[in-house]
Each structure stands twice: as structure tokens, then as C-alpha cells.
Amino acid sequence: MNYALTEKYLQERKDYVISAVSLYHPITVIRGENAFLFDTEGKKYIDFTSGIGVTSLGHANPELIDAAVEQLRKLWHISIMNLNYPSYVELAKKISEVSPGKEKKRVAFWNSGSEAIDNAIKVARQATGRHVIVAFENAFHGRGTYGPALAATGKYMPYKESMEPFSQGVELLPYPYCYRCPFRHEYPECGLACLDYMKKWFTHARYPPNRIAAFLMEMIQGEGGFVVPPKEYVKELKSFLESNGILLIDDEVQAGFARTGKMWAVEHFDVEPDIMAFAKAVANGLPLSGIAVRESIAEKVHLGSLGGTFGGNPVSCAVGLKVLEIMKRDNLPARAEMLGRIIRKRLEEMYEKYEIIGDVRGLGIMQAIEIVKDRKTKEPDEDITKKIINTARERGLLLLIAGLYSNVIRLHPPLTIEEDVLKRGLDILDESIKEALKKK
Numbered sequence: 001m002n003y004a005l006t007e008k009y010l011q012e013r014k015d016y017v018i019s020a021v022s023l024y025h026p027i028t029v030i031r032g033e034n035a036f037l038f039d040t041e042g043k044k045y046i047d048f049t050s051g052i053g054v055t056s057l058g059h060a061n062p063e064l065i066d067a068a069v070e071q072l073r074k075l076w077h078i079s080i081m082n083l084n085y086p087s088y089v090e091l092a093k094k095i096s097e098v099s100p101g102k103e104k105k106r107v108a109f110w111n112s113g114s115e116a117i118d119n120a121i122k123v124a125r126q127a128t129g130r131h132v133i134v135a136f137e138n139a140f141h142g143r144g145t146y147g148p149a150l151a152a153t154g155k156y157m158p159y160k161e162s163m164e165p166f167s168q169g170v171e172l173l174p175y176p177y178c179y180r181c182p183f184r185h186e187y188p189e190c191g192l193a194c195l196d197y198m199k200k201w202f203t204h205a206r207y208p209p210n211r212i213a214a215f216l217m218e219m220i221q222g223e224g225g226f227v228v229p230p231k232e233y234v235k236e237l238k239s240f241l242e243s244n245g246i247l248l249i250d251d252e253v254q255a256g257f258a259r260t261g262k263m264w265a266v267e268h269f270d271v272e273p274d275i276m277a278f279a280k281a282v283a284n285g286l287p288l289s290g291i292a293v294r295e296s297i298a299e300k301v302h303l304g305s306l307g308g309t310f311g312g313n314p315v316s317c318a319v320g321l322k323v324l325e326i327m328k329r330d331n332l333p334a335r336a337e338m339l340g341r342i343i344r345k346r347l348e349e350m351y352e353k354y355e356i357i358g359d360v361r362g363l364g365i366m367q368a369i370e371i372v373k374d375r376k377t378k379e380p381d382e383d384i385t386k387k388i389i390n391t392a393r394e395r396g397l398l399l400l401i402a403g404l405y406s407n408v409i410r411l412h413p414p415l416t417i418e419e420d421v422l423k424r425g426l427d428i429l430d431e432s433i434k435e436a437l438k439k440k
Ligand SMILES: Cc1ncc(COP(=O)(O)O)c(C=O)c1O
Pocket: 052, 111, 112, 113, 114, 115, 117, 140, 141, 142, 143, 144, 218, 222, 223, 251, 252, 253, 254, 255, 279, 280
């Protein structure tokens, strides 16, 4: 392969693609094979990005290709609002069966995570007759639409800058991000001061509980930097919501589908969501998203208020069925948990070696390190974070950045990654930190 091709595509991107679509890694990828990606020069990379937590069953998975091709040959679009077709209905049934909670769920599909969140909010507002949605700072719920998903996203730049006014009726509260507690407390000595703030101050000063339709929450913040809330927080929040007729919308777009070591992140907290939104890994990268709603809530939503021409494409749904079959057959939640333990151990060893690692955290295979200038002040170090990621790429490992201060390195390998490839990737991360520190 040749350099000219790489340059050509990068130049054409500069010339023709709107520059607001950012590019983190300046390489042009033409092929994938499970946990590997290959660029135009034939260079091989270990992929710890999975297309931002999407290709959980690896690139070019042969079973998924067969499922897609079989459906492509039969039917690839008719629109579910016009005519019925099997793959949509069968996937709705399967998702309903595996979704968390005792009550039967009803399901509908769209294409992106942002659409799923906007529609989850439509359902919550119709079902409760209330309008306020409470979400969290440092959260990400989507920039693909201009509705409440964007309003509920808790990072201003680049997602919200110069885009006011946002969809109304969305309020943000501090997330229990204990490493950077906005109240400067330490967990558990804090006694969940942030929850206390919400129950007392917020409900008196901003919105009384009887005006709130739903809380929208990621059970582990993804773009926010793999922040895991204390279990106690989620349980207490849920009991407050229940006693006030407020719904819980669980955003499983990034963390769902086995990534945390359980099928759904919410299962780590022993609470049942009322509405769950999913996307990303559901069809391993073909566009598909959806919501699973408790039947008693779904029944309150009026006919024709949900839909869209493309939502629940027949090919995406056929692949989604195969994804669920493989996840169950190969017990991928357990594999995510096992691989996550390997990653966690290595990251903790790196924490012992490198002072710039301020925090190691995550659930299942979703593990991250937060990079700081000083462990005491916790001042974020975006520069060295970038250096580590760029060095890793030069050495053949693709990583993702995250966090409010762009100083978190989050690991999103496929759940099908071979153990030796995972370990090689972790070695490269370790070497890259060492190398980046030399360049400092
Ligand atoms: C938790 C979460 N919710 C919603 C979204 C939005 O999904 P999409 O980019 O498919 O619109 C994302 C995307 O990263 C996400 O991580």
C-alpha cells in the first residue's frame, strides 16, 4: 500500500467534509478483522475503540455478515409504519425478554442513540403528563438531534456552544462523580450529600417532584469518562423517584449489551428502570437504536406519536437478532467481566508506576484512567493524555479520549478480542505512557 492514498483521503476529507465533524486519529482505515483494523498502508492496529463501543462482536464478524446478507437478499426496506416485517417484531420480542425488570416491556426502534433518548423522553412526558426531565452534568445523551438529548448533555464545548436555545424543560444536576465531587466531599463519608442536595434544595428551589416526568441517567457515564456512581446513590435515587411518581430513563446506549459484565449496566445497581434506551452494540454497527418501556407506561402513549421512516431497518434488526443469539450462546457478559479483570489489574499496576494516573475506574470491560498533573490537586492534563494516545497509535494501538476535561483514556475493546491481543494492547498503553512522559 502507499502513503499517497492516505494523504489523498485525508486531503479529500479536508476539502469536502464539513470540518465540524472532528477526526481524532488522522489515518484512513479500509478493513477490519475482529480486534484489528488496517489502514491504507496496510498498517495493522489493535482496536480499543470498537467504533465508540459499538462493534462488540468484532469487525467483519462472519456470522453477522451472513445474517446481514441473507436479509439483504430478501428485503432491505419497507418502513414499519407502513407494513409489518418479521425481523423488527422478532427483535422487539427478544429485547423485551432480555430487558431488565419484572414487568413486560414494549419496544420500538430508531437509528441512533440520540433519537432513542428523544423518544424515551416523549414517552415519559406523555405517560406522566409532566414535562421536566432531570439529567446530569458530565453526561452525554447525543448530538445527533437537536431535541432533549442534546439539552440533557452535560458538556458545553463542543456539543452545545453557540447552539442555544435548547429544548426546554431539561435540568441538569451534579452526577455522583466521586473523584471530582463538586461538593468537595469524599465518598462514603459524604453521606451522599449530592443526593441530599437534590432532594432538599433542588426540589424547593427549582422543581417540585410533582412536576418532574423522569430522571435520565447513564448507569456508568460513557463520554464523561467511565464514571461509576455508588450503588447506594442509584438505589436511594430510585426509591425517591418511586415515591414521587417520577420515571427512571436508563441510558444504556454505550454501556448496554454486556459491556459492563452484565447485559445491562443497571443490573449492577439492583434497580429496575421504567424506560431503557439502547443503540450502539445492538446491531454491531449497522444503524439501530431503540427503547424498551414497561408495558403499563407504553400503553399511555398515543398512536402515531412514535416512528420514523428508517427506524428498525430489516437488515439491522436481522443482525440484532444474531447479536443477541451470540451474546447468549458465548456468554459474553461473563467474558466482558473476565477481560475487564485483566484490564483492571494492568491499569492498577500502571497507577502504581505513573504518578500522572489519578484514577482507575470502570465496570466490566469498560475501564479507564484519568490523567492529572498532580494527584493531590487533580488538575487535568489534556496534553499528556493526547501524547499518550498519539504515541499508542504510532505503536499500533487505537485508543479513545473522554471526560469533561478530555483527560480520560477509556478502553473499549471488542468483547471478542483474543486475550493475547488484549494483553499486547495493554503493553502498548504502558509503553506509550512511559514514552509520552519522556517527551514531556
Ligand atoms: C450514553 C449515550 N447516550 C446517547 C448517545 C448518542 O448516541 P448517537 O451518537 O448514536 O446519537 C451516546 C453516544 O455516544 C451515548 O454514549
